[in-house]
Amino acid sequence: MALTGVLRPGHVAIRVLEMAPALKHYKDILGLTEMGRDASDRVYLKAWDEHDHHSVVLREADEAGMDYMGWKVDSPATLKKLAADIERSGLATDTQWIPAGEHLHTGERFRFTVPTGHVMELYAEKDYVGNNCGTDGPNVNPDPWPDGLKGISPSRFDHCLLYGDDLDGTVKLFTEVLGFSLAEKVMTKADPDFMIGAFLTCSNKAHDVAFIRQPVKGKFHHASFELGSWEKVLHASDILSRTKTRIDIGPTRHGITRGETVYFFDPSGNRNEVFSGGYIHYPDKPAITWYDETLGPAIFYHDRELNEAFLSVFT
């Protein structure tokens, strides 16, 4: 099976309370690169190994949280097809086309709201800027990483974890319309058909997006960025401590996805994660099941206990 259709999470748009401290956090501490600002003062950033123009968009607002998450699809034809499929499914609301150029260096986007209240977008085109590793032109005889990395410097924006109420509807939309697989799920022991957590992938990753059922609409738990190793997660935690960035939990391991992780907060209270590891997912891999009674080790494998903050702290 080749990777087609929805390729990956391409961007996340995050609301911040004040731009200056947010930029200090996302650029100097997390180590993303600023790629541009638009007429409405949104700031566009990317991680070093991403080839497209941007993956994080910050907007100053009165509320923290996530505006939307964008997904890159393999072609303009796929974009049109999936947009029609979404309309036909009746599972999404507030569908609309956002014209090309509304995001810097980005083609038209199809925007829709999923049953958990999160705004999602599909797009096919974003300008290529490369990862700056080539020694003899872009992608020719590349070095393994570029010069001038700053802070934690993850390789890419990887996934989000989101909270919302109609989990079943959102899972149906992602699996049946957008072609995602359910890599892992959390069910209740009392009612084994009742899902409380869904870890969905459109690729070979253990997850590209995850949802947890909570009685809210459109809430944001974290945006996560990839690091190459457990040692880098430890190093990231050192950077967070020395910059007095508020660490939520970790470094530790998730039972779900097996990822090694540290959670921390941006200056507006939005949670970030950097992680490494996990496994390779193939579409024929059976879904992993967890039950609510083992949610502790599922989320934090070493503590084996969910902290209060995991469920009540979100933006």
Next chain:
Amino acid sequence: MPQHRITIVHTGEEFGCDEEDNVLHAASDQLRRKDIPIGCCNGGCGVCKVRVTAGRYVTRKMSRAVCGQEEEASGCVLACKLYPRSDLTIEVVGKMVRAIVARRSTAFSFDFRATVQVVNPDKET
């Protein structure tokens, strides 16, 4: 730098807080028990919400999603964005109460079954 006394109404707990320090940080520094639940510490999540019943204070920018304008007008503020200008009396509100109860009973409820939207910044008490 002037230091002010902060009193938490329903536990009677007292601690000092500089004008340059936020109440959540001062509380977590000085109180043995975590009387004010600690979330993002950055004005976004709302778990540290308190109502100031007496005293003068200033705040820094708080997310309107967890502390609405009306709410703020009624004295509800986020402790992590609360800077005293006199002695303060505060009471715990919102998710904070839930957290204190949760610590007593060790298990906290998950609420996974609810499907209604309960986060309503202007009405949450």
